[in-house]
Amino acid sequence: MQQKRPAIRWFCRAGQLALAGVMAGVLMPAVGYAQAPPRSGPQSVPFESRDLPRPHAKLSEIPKDKVHGLDFLFGALKVAPDEDSARHVEAKILALWSRTSSDTTALLMQRAKVATQARRLDVAIKLLDAVLKLHPDYIEGWSQRATLYYMQNDYRRSLEDIEQVLIREPRHFGALAGLGMIMKELGDDRRALDAFRKALAIDPHLANVQELVKTLTEKVEGRDI
Structure with missing residues (x-):
């Protein structure tokens, strides 16, 4: 159980800035998700072994000013000199993803x-259903609902929503971490290692994620000789 709680906090931050933060130590601390309901264990979910979804040009018509802002921030994220600077840039990215004119x-x-x-x-899921019915390209609606399905141990629906996030924003590091x-x-x-x-x-x-990549690389690919 202790091993899964960080995962819950992790996935929660992958959602939106207001509700959570990218997962324990990856995104901002989730609001109370560390005490999420007990999990009954992984749910068997068929998931095709295919590449991550690619964006469809017509699915997400993000205003150019927002796109340019995100491009700049993602560039800044890659060259952030330390973790504090990275957290600051992540917060700005999450704020842009969460922004809505509605x-x-x-x-x-x-x-x-x-x-x-x-x-x-x-109740939260039903509210997000309404959000996505009104605004199907709202990335953080999909992301937050993916988080809630994960908390309910409904991996199939969570994966479906993660796919919708990545179709609209392939750079959503939280969704990728959640997929992993x-x-x-x-x-x-x-x-998991690929994600x-x-x-x-x-x-x-x-x-x-760095620690998980190190552990999984040894497990999947073996130690360097």
Whole structure:
């Protein structure tokens, strides 16, 4: 159980800035997710051994100013001199992902946050369902719902939502880390390692991911002679 709690905090930060933060030591601390309900163990989930989804040009029409801002921030993230600087840049990226011009979306997201803090996960998911019905390209709606499904041990739905996040933003280091965490819990160490490496290529300061990559590399590929 102690080994899974960091994973929960990890995945929560992969969601949005308001609700959580990229996973224990990877993203900002999650609001109370460390005390998430007990998990009954990995759920068997069929998951095709294919490359991560590629973005479709028509799926996500992000304003150019936001795209340019993200491009700059991702560049800054790669060259951040230390962990504190990286955390600062991560927060700015998460803030951009969370930004919405819809008052309705913002209100629903806030209510989902409150419901999650109250451990009313089913209510929070229904609110996020409404968000995604109104705004299907809202990345953080998918990301947050993926987190909640993960907390419910519903890996299949969580993976489906992670795929939607990565279709819209392949650089979502939190979603990649979440994918790696689920693959690891399902015993697919090779795919877990692949996802973690992709996350690190985007954000080299994901400390916990660095440790997991080291451990999984030895397990999957063996020690260097």
